[in-house]
Amino acid sequence: MSPLLEITDLRIEFRLATGTVTAADGVSLAVSAGETLAVVGESGSGKTATALSVLRLNPEPPCVYAGGEVLLDGRDLLRVSEKDLRRIRGNDVAMVFQDPMTSLNPLKRVGAQVAEVVRKHQSASRAAAREAAVAALREAGIPDPQRRAGQYPHQLSGGLRQRVMIAMALVGRPRVLIADEPTTALDVTVQARILELLVDLQRRHGMAIVLITHDLGVVAEVADRVVVLRSGQVVESGDVVSVFERPREDYTRDLLRATPKLERA
Template identity: 60%
Template sequence: MTMPLLEVEDLQAHFHTPEGVVRAVDGVSFSVDEGETLGIVGESGSGKSVTAMSIMRLNPSPPCRYTGGRIRYQGRDLLSADERELRAIRGSEISMIFQDPTTCLNPVLTIGDQIAEAVRSHERVSRKQALRRAVQALDEVGMPSAERRARDYPHQLSGGMRQRAMIAVALAGRPKVLIADEPTTALDVTIQAQILELLEQLKAAHGMSIIVITHDLGVVSQIADRVLVMYGGRAVESGTPKELFQDPLMPYTWSLLRAVPRLDADLAPEPIRGQPPSLADLPPGCPFAPRCRFADDRCTTTDLVLDRKAEGRWAACVHTAAEFRALAAALDEPNEAGR
């Protein structure tokens, strides 16, 4: 049995603030194999981005403290690595596409110079060679007129072009793991589809592993091999997209799916009632219990129970799979009768 390329085990990333300890990530575990795409999905404030930033140790410290767990990349624990080791890994081994390219691309440097700088930070090449690599990288990510665009500044590019430029910067060091944090949030539907297709092409061409952070279930259905659902700073369900979409076993996943408009279903979308909990003041028991349509007394007195269904398939809920399926089916029966 081969070792995963990246393995996160019981990660705890807590922010110490004047209002108290914010448990942004509280005991999250997952792994990513070579050439695999993992989707991490959940509402805003569920801990997705903090998890992604933790892998590269980019959360500000203070106030962030890693109070437990391990992040192993090729067997090395990144939480115990010093800054020199981390600089060698960032960009060349693990790279990240951030949510908003306008805040991450330097406005006073051309796109070509920014990619060339990323190349030269990891390889001993001349500036001319690095600029040539920059044009190649832009061409690879589908930038039209790559040589001319390499001389442009970020403000001269459209939103879709800026996202492609950021992907080119992230790939400059030829990483083995690419983390994409909400890579399509600010883009229209057509450009979203193009960016997702591009990530798939780059994954195939380079043999990369990809972690996609998103709140959009449509994104994970298109690109992910496996999905991790997060809520309240914790992992609450994991499985393939087909398993989660066709047979969700955790009420939060079920609720997320019910909230999405679908052309192939007669039911109107149902927003999840209430608001996500404060990570500085989580309720007792399951953090989703106050919003859950299936909660009973056990849910507020028992912490999340991890119930493994099969290899790679699990849900954290006091209800067994059979119990939850029966509860969900009973809730749907009145709707079926009224059609």
């Protein structure tokens, strides 16, 4: 199966007054429809900068894409116009961020925020957007979505806020979902439910998922393949079972030893 999203030899630099920091140094990876690719590594390994590059969300400046390609259906997203990129965001590629409290507007009801995404990407009426927002909240597993749609982010638990973020990401039916540490701030029970939700939604819609995480236990639960990053470079990649059972690199073995449990459910 040909890749839906492919990053080839990507180089990302942050050119600061104090010097240049290389966040990605020749990163290459690919993910196909219906597949989950995990990108793992310690803090500062370049995971998030690489993920943000797909939708060109790294701040420019100081970020400079110094080389490589980010291909969606063979089209380089690093070189499309901002107008075309706005059409792609949310429709073809969507993102779930780590902390919903910093991503959601605290002054707007959550239903209105999901409806705003619908109106932006689908040119729907207010009534239709509201209906679609409630349906998206329901699909994201939020109980009593009609009532919850009228609440503000601070009135929801961390798990429900993350479900709102998932609803916002998926309401446009994207073909690629990038999830950047989507369960880090949640307790273990809620984390498991969010992961189950993502897997279920993927099965229903056939989307590709790029999961950014430092938690190899999460990778063992949901990913098909894994890419290991260190200092902006890919040090190891392959299917999850092969990498976990027969890691080639000391760095990968160190990450595995630091993870308490790697058993699949």
